[in-house]
Amino acid sequence: MNAFTDNTQAQANELTHRYVRIDGQRIHCVSAGSGRPVLLIPGWPQTWYAWREVIQALAARGFQAIAVDPP
Template sequence: MEGVEHRIVKVNGINMHVAEKGQGPVILFVHGFPELWYSWRHQISALSSKGYRAVAPDLRGYGGTDAPDSVTCYTCFHIVGDL
């Protein structure tokens, strides 16, 4: 997708893929299960063109983000803590 910057950030012991575009106040897009940042591509494009910074991470275990082996690493506390 044109103009979207991709980066990896270290958070809570994992590498998290984040897609972002635009400048201004941040809008955080959180995908559902089992989806990816790409689910928000149309909203990212539209809102970044309106002066917002659209940020869409891949949650742990999805897309370009690390997938820890243990099921205990996927509690709501881990997922929210990553954000």
């Protein structure tokens, strides 16, 4: 492994929780990684947690994975 791979893996393991306000709705989202964004939307009644392993796998491959909770 090289420094780039180590850094990408570290970003994949770091989950960032945020709340954003869209049209008056407060939306919780979780993201990891950097690069081209990939939006993950769970089906009802699931939450971002259903995507937890996918978020880390995408982030490890150079994407910014973003999962949202349905309002």
